[in-house]
Amino acid sequence: MRAEIISVGTExxxxxxxxxxxxxxxxxxxxxxxxxxxxSTVGDNxxxxxxxxxRGLARSDVLIITGGLGPTDDDxxxxxxxxxxxxxxxxxxxxxxxxxxxxxxxxxxxxxxxVKQTMLIPxxxxxxxxxxxxxxWWVEKNDKYIVAMPGPPAEMQRMWEHEVEPKLAQLGGxxxxxxxxxxxxxxxxxxxxxxxxPLLNSxxxxxxxxxxxxxxxxxxxxxxxxxxxxxxxxxxxxxxxxRILGTIIWGADNDTLEGVVGDMLDARGLTLATMESCTSGLxxxxxxxxxxxxxxxxxxxxxxxxxxxxxxxxSADIIxxxxxxxxxxxxxxxAAARRDLDANYGIGIxxxxxxxxxxxxxxxxxxxxxxxxxxxxNISYTFxxxxxxxxxxxVTTALFLLRRTLLAQAG
Amino acid sequence: MRAEIISVGTExxxxxxxxxxxxxxxxxxxxxxxxxxxxSTVGDNxxxxxxxxxRGLARSDVLIITGGLGPTDDDxxxxxxxxxxxxxxxxxxxxxxxxxxxxxxxxxxxxxxxVKQTMLIPxxxxxxxxxxxxxxWWVEKNDKYIVAMPGPPAEMQRMWEHEVEPKLAQLGGxxxxxxxxxxxxxxxxxxxxxxxxPLLNSxxxxxxxxxxxxxxxxxxxxxxxxxxxxxxxxxxxxxxxxRILGTIIWGADNDTLEGVVGDMLDARGLTLATMESCTSGLxxxxxxxxxxxxxxxxxxxxxxxxxxxxxxxxSADIIxxxxxxxxxxxxxxxAAARRDLDANYGIGIxxxxxxxxxxxxxxxxxxxxxxxxxxxxNISYTFxxxxxxxxxxxVTTALFLLRRTLLAQAG
Numbered sequence: 001m002r003a004e005i006i007s008v009g010t011e012x013x014x015x016x017x018x019x020x021x022x023x024x025x026x027x028x029x030x031x032x033x034x035x036x037x038x039x040s041t042v043g044d045n046x047x048x049x050x051x052x053x054x055r056g057l058a059r060s061d062v063l064i065i066t067g068g069l070g071p072t073d074d075d076x077x078x079x080x081x082x083x084x085x086x087x088x089x090x091x092x093x094x095x096x097x098x099x100x101x102x103x104x105x106x107x108x109x110x111x112x113x114x115v116k117q118t119m120l121i122p123x124x125x126x127x128x129x130x131x132x133x134x135x136x137w138w139v140e141k142n143d144k145y146i147v148a149m150p151g152p153p154a155e156m157q158r159m160w161e162h163e164v165e166p167k168l169a170q171l172g173g174x175x176x177x178x179x180x181x182x183x184x185x186x187x188x189x190x191x192x193x194x195x196x197x198p199l200l201n202s203x204x205x206x207x208x209x210x211x212x213x214x215x216x217x218x219x220x221x222x223x224x225x226x227x228x229x230x231x232x233x234x235x236x237x238x239x240x241x242x243r244i245l246g247t248i249i250w251g252a253d254n255d256t257l258e259g260v261v262g263d264m265l266d267a268r269g270l271t272l273a274t275m276e277s278c279t280s281g282l283x284x285x286x287x288x289x290x291x292x293x294x295x296x297x298x299x300x301x302x303x304x305x306x307x308x309x310x311x312x313x314x315s316a317d318i319i320x321x322x323x324x325x326x327x328x329x330x331x332x333x334x335a336a337a338r339r340d341l342d343a344n345y346g347i348g349i350x351x352x353x354x355x356x357x358x359x360x361x362x363x364x365x366x367x368x369x370x371x372x373x374x375x376x377x378n379i380s381y382t383f384x385x386x387x388x389x390x391x392x393x394x395v396t397t398a399l400f401l402l403r404r405t406l407l408a409q410a411g
Numbered sequence: 412m413r414a415e416i417i418s419v420g421t422e423x424x425x426x427x428x429x430x431x432x433x434x435x436x437x438x439x440x441x442x443x444x445x446x447x448x449x450x451s452t453v454g455d456n457x458x459x460x461x462x463x464x465x466r467g468l469a470r471s472d473v474l475i476i477t478g479g480l481g482p483t484d485d486d487x488x489x490x491x492x493x494x495x496x497x498x499x500x501x502x503x504x505x506x507x508x509x510x511x512x513x514x515x516x517x518x519x520x521x522x523x524x525x526v527k528q529t530m531l532i533p534x535x536x537x538x539x540x541x542x543x544x545x546x547x548w549w550v551e552k553n554d555k556y557i558v559a560m561p562g563p564p565a566e567m568q569r570m571w572e573h574e575v576e577p578k579l580a581q582l583g584g585x586x587x588x589x590x591x592x593x594x595x596x597x598x599x600x601x602x603x604x605x606x607x608x609p610l611l612n613s614x615x616x617x618x619x620x621x622x623x624x625x626x627x628x629x630x631x632x633x634x635x636x637x638x639x640x641x642x643x644x645x646x647x648x649x650x651x652x653x654r655i656l657g658t659i660i661w662g663a664d665n666d667t668l669e670g671v672v673g674d675m676l677d678a679r680g681l682t683l684a685t686m687e688s689c690t691s692g693l694x695x696x697x698x699x700x701x702x703x704x705x706x707x708x709x710x711x712x713x714x715x716x717x718x719x720x721x722x723x724x725x726s727a728d729i730i731x732x733x734x735x736x737x738x739x740x741x742x743x744x745x746a747a748a749r750r751d752l753d754a755n756y757g758i759g760i761x762x763x764x765x766x767x768x769x770x771x772x773x774x775x776x777x778x779x780x781x782x783x784x785x786x787x788x789n790i791s792y793t794f795x796x797x798x799x800x801x802x803x804x805x806v807t808t809a810l811f812l813l814r815r816t817l818l819a820q821a822g
Contacts, residue, residue, distance in 0.1 A: 012434075012437070012450070013437055013447045013448070013450060014437060014438070014441060014447070015434050015435065015436070015437030015438025015439070015440075015441075016438070016619075016621075016630070017434075018429075018431070018434050019433075019434070020429070022430075022452075023423070023426050023428075023429050023430070024426065025426070026423070026424055026425060026426030027425070027426025027427070028426070029426075030425060030426075036424045036425070037424070037453075037454065037456075037459060038424075038451065038452070038453065038459070039423070039424060039451065039452040040449065040450065040451035040452070041433075041449070041450040041451070042448075042449065043448065045448075048448060048449070177425075179425070179427075181427075188519060188522070189481070189482065189483070190482055190483075190522030190524055190525055191522065193482075193483055193522075193524070194522070200484075208421070208422070208455075208485060209483055210422065211481070211563070219422075219427075221425075274713070276692075279696070280692075280695050280696045280698075280699035281687070281691070281692025281693060281694070281695030281696040281699075281711060281713060282692060282693075282696040283692070284691050284692030284695075284713040284715075285690070285691045285692040285693040285696055285713075285802070287691075288691040288692075288713075288715060288764075289798060289799070291765055291766075291798075293715075294715060294716065297715055298715065298716060298719065299712070299713050299714055299715040299716055299719040300692060300712075300713035300715075301710070301711075301712060301713070302685070302692060302695040302696075302699075302710050302711040302712070302713070303710055304695075304699060304704075304705060304708055304709065304710040304711075305705065305709060305710055307709075308709065308710040308752065341719065353699075354702055355702075356702075381517075383517070385542045385565045385566075386542075386565055386569070387700060387702075388700070389565045391696070
């Protein structure tokens, strides 16, 4: 069964609001056996909206439309559906009563223009919307289905979960899609591609390789009649990918690097402290995005100035000799954080996140160190992608380095 | 001039990633006089992608494509464009040299499959991409334009701003839409609506009021033949809105609260230090997202444990008496940060960002304090929206509190 999403709203085409509904719906469809081949956005324009619906009906079985169900003149989704199907709208008295009651319950007089929201066509039934004034439309005609839902995400999501998804799941019938994402770090996209080349011919599960901010992801997606059968298809391919890639894989699905590293620390009863310069607290903030981080994270310093670094025990000699942006200073910061907060591991980061040279070093210069009882390890690189992405990459690299250290210590 | 955006990627249609590129691009087009009538998403499928490009060329003047420029077999944007235009791809040796140099600079051997990213067709020229391996394509044929850019937002945005937008702006021509966004904080959306009610009838500029994470935004949008004429329409309405709202407005357009507060500190030669518990470095990281923050930001502490707070000078008595999550401790943290780092102002934050009760206090409990020579000021509230949003709101409130303090001190 093939579906298509149409988002309606000039505001979206002007970039004034984000269309989060499309992603929400896209993520829900695979599990009920419905394939999404097209998504499109059209403005509040009757001709273009009708054209989009007509094309959708020609190439898809189910059209899911969000937006354009409000009470004003530029809300045109009902009109466009009626137009394409050649049907005439009429007031649904039951829906009208519900809507009048909705306003009465809030002590607000009923704006007569809202009667528009109670209209139907012969092929449509109203879908209740307890969170707003616009009922949805469920339309069946010529073996095609059209679902129209309101644009506000809270209204749309409730309607989808309680009313629409259960009905569509019954139509879906044959075939569900499930997926497993394996997350790697430390090896580039093309090299991962080469390593798992023997698996890439697989059609079911299909395999995709994607570069992400937290490393390269490998996505295995299997189709089958039932979820259990799809997982059976995924299992041997996943096993082989895990065998080939080993510890290059750090997690799966919704795992985060900070969560995985946190679990490693927690399981061994180890603690961590940080001292950051250019990332300026982003590492600390990321580490504590994990529930229970207080078990292993002892705290950190945002040592933005050389003076503060020295006050915390980074020696003036090292700074003088190598500059504040150096692998040596990163190491001294990691050691100082560990010592000051009495932690098993310390992480130090110093680099250039802004777009100006510092100490004659280019933007994106980055030095990251981990210190522990074993001594120290560090990574240095230069890669500038703007302040935010540069900070984010440094944080990811720091977590990668700590994971590498913890793996080595375990072995 | 009529444009259309095509986002390419099966991942988007599976709901696995959000297509933020479309909104970014949609928001940039009005100012260069280009109308966006359609946006659509297609998967990594040659037939459907070619079909989308063909339809786009039939109804639009400019096609803006993002995604599908990676090195792997399922990256098909180049192939689809070549297909629709009936042209044959060849290796662009200049681009190949650039790409080989990119890998060499990073000490990584060149994966031969990446040669694919250096291909062109006769109608296309390569658009440089200093942030990644995939150059873009600028295609001109039969008075139509196709721009293909890589999917990763950091790469796409740089390419758009530096290479594509300036060229498209020259093509644009008659009729532009410009907008001014006034940003407020501390007053709710409906109250703002009431205050500026006399302005809301304006048709050109049109006026919209939107609740955002950093306060309520008021958007004035004017249409005219040229940018200058549109700004003349906006000026009197903006002036009146500024007169009504006064210091409730903290900035405009791309201003950030951290930038505005940083400018206030910088202009008066004042300095700032922070001590954070539940936000755990996010305030420090946000403050230093501003270029030049080193001028006024002396550094900070992520005092995640009670022990660390005490080590930094927060008295055990205060913690004992009021609990670690209290206005009194926030005040003591602000004072300690200020004292330890010898700054004019200190900010302290303590609260609950996780979804469990602490000290019998509910999730979302938040205490924020500013300390200075004048004494201290603070804000406390309880509002839980999940960890990330709760941390973000606390950071915004801390910056709002510092701004309020600085305004009061100036007066």
